[in-house]
Amino acid sequence: MKLDKKRTLRIIRAALKEDIGIGDVTTVNTVGKLGNAKAAIISNEDCIICGMDIAEWTVNALDENVRFKPEVNDGEPIHPGKEVAFLEGRARSILLAERTMLNFLCFLSGIATKANNFAKKTKNYKAKIYDTRKTFPLLRYLEKYAVLTGGGYNHRFGLWDQALVKENHFKAGKLSARTHFIKDLRRKLTKNIKIEVEVESLDQFRKVLGESPDIIMLDNMTVEDAKKAVLIRNKAEGEKKPLLEASGGITIENVEEYAKTGVDRISIGALTDSVESADMSLKII
Numbered sequence: 001m002k003l004d005k006k007r008t009l010r011i012i013r014a015a016l017k018e019d020i021g022i023g024d025v026t027t028v029n030t031v032g033k034l035g036n037a038k039a040a041i042i043s044n045e046d047c048i049i050c051g052m053d054i055a056e057w058t059v060n061a062l063d064e065n066v067r068f069k070p071e072v073n074d075g076e077p078i079h080p081g082k083e084v085a086f087l088e089g090r091a092r093s094i095l096l097a098e099r100t101m102l103n104f105l106c107f108l109s110g111i112a113t114k115a116n117n118f119a120k121k122t123k124n125y126k127a128k129i130y131d132t133r134k135t136f137p138l139l140r141y142l143e144k145y146a147v148l149t150g151g152g153y154n155h156r157f158g159l160w161d162q163a164l165v166k167e168n169h170f171k172a173g174k175l176s177a178r179t180h181f182i183k184d185l186r187r188k189l190t191k192n193i194k195i196e197v198e199v200e201s202l203d204q205f206r207k208v209l210g211e212s213p214d215i216i217m218l219d220n221m222t223v224e225d226a227k228k229a230v231l232i233r234n235k236a237e238g239e240k241k242p243l244l245e246a247s248g249g250i251t252i253e254n255v256e257e258y259a260k261t262g263v264d265r266i267s268i269g270a271l272t273d274s275v276e277s278a279d280m281s282l283k284i285i
Contacts, residue, residue, distance in 0.1 A: 001148050003053055007141065012058050014138075015100050027095045037091035038285040041084040041105070047278040049084060050074050050112035050149040054142070055101040056085075063093035075112070075149050084280060091284070098282045108146040109278035115150030115271050118255055125259035127266050130155045130245070134269035143272045155267055163189060164217070166198045182211035196245070205229050213242050217267070220248035223257045230262040 041055070049072050056068040066089030072078055084105070087094055118129045129152040135143045144154045156162035163185060165175065175181045182195055189195070196215035199205045202225055208216055209232065216233075218226050226246050233241055245265040246258045258266055 001145055001154075003142075003145055005053075005057065008054060009057060009061060011138065011142065012054065012061055012100070012104075015103070016058065016061060016097070019100050020096060024092075024096050027092050031091050031095065033092065035091045036089060037094055039087045039094050039282055040285060041087070041102070041280055041282050043078045043082045043084055044080055044279040044281060046077070046079050047109045048112040048116045048150050049076050049078050049105075049109050050146045051105045051108040051142075052085065054104045054108070058101045058104065059087065059089075059093065059097040062097050063090055065089055066093050066097075087282075094282075094284075102280055102282060104142070106277035106280050107275065108142060108149075109280070110275045111143055111146035111272055112150035113278060114275060115147045115152035117252060118266075118268060118271070119151035121252065121256045122259040122266065125256075127246075127259040127263050128153050129255075129271075130265050130267040131271045132247075132267050132269040132273075133158070134273035136272075147271055152271060153265075161193070163193055163195045164198065165196070165213075167200065167219075180211065182208075182213050198247075201225075202228060202232070206232065209233065209236055209242070212238070212240060215243045215245055215265070217245045217247050218263065221246065223254070223261060226258060226263055227261040234262075 052070045052072065052074050056070065059066045059068055066087060069086040071083050071085055078084065115129060115131070122129060131144060131147040131152060132155055133140070140157065144157065147154060156164065165185070170176055182197065185195060194214040196217055197208045197211070197213045198217040198219045199208050200219050200221070205216060205218070218229055221229065230244060233244055243264040245267055246261070246263045247267040250258060250266055250268050255266060
């Protein structure tokens with residue numbers, strides 16, 4: 001996934017406006033208007049870097065004459081003391097952009113690092129690590145980019161690009177009382193829309209399996225039940241068998257056990273909804 005600059009700049013400009021407001025009262029009263037400076041962004045910890053283009057677009061949105069030289073590329077592992085980028089230009093511009101640049105870099109690098117940690121745990125199995133819609137409002141586009149950068153995969157981007165029938169849909173739509181509800185749903189959707197159904201027990205799983213969805217989500221199932229679901233799916237008749245996705249209660253400590261069950265996907269909300277940002281600093285040289 002390559003970031004759309006135009007789309008990203010809308011987010012950047014909103015973030016700059018939030019931070020700068022009517023002006024930086026500290027910088028404009030302490031730093032000369034025409035003074036130049038050199039600066040470096042330094043990593044203070046091990047992480048997977050993410051957001052280099054965003055950092056450059058951020059400072060250049062304020063001053064296109066500031067030179068931004070990246071020293072690493074998105075997706076690279078970096079270590080404490082590593083110089084991430086070099087900047088040179090108007091000191092005021094660099095200081096105005098400093099916090100917004102670092103906020104994007106640290107936040108997205110934290111997501112990429114977390115995704116990478118999970119992906120490394122499952123690298124010897126077929127299960128892929130997926131994100132969810134548990135993202136911060138208006139930042140989903142960037143968060144999902146960070147997941148990809150860290151070696152994960154993107155689940156649906158919103159309510160529009162995949163059907164996911166969950167417990168509340170069953171209750172509100174009284175789907176349990178219907179037969180062939182997936183077939184009915186498929187007739188109403190365009191052909192490229194995949195259908196996923198969430199189940200919470202093996203009994204539900206067996207019923208849904210006969211409806212032939214594209215994906216079945218095993219929600220909060222134990223490792224043992226997930227393993228049984230895989231065996232049931234593999235023994236089922238028919239050429240087209242749904243992908244199985246484990247979700248709910250997945251941690252860095254147990255993700256490998258879920259991967260061993262033979263599921264195809266593991267979705268983890270914590271990749272994006274409870275992230276510890278990476279630690280980086282900008283230093284004027």
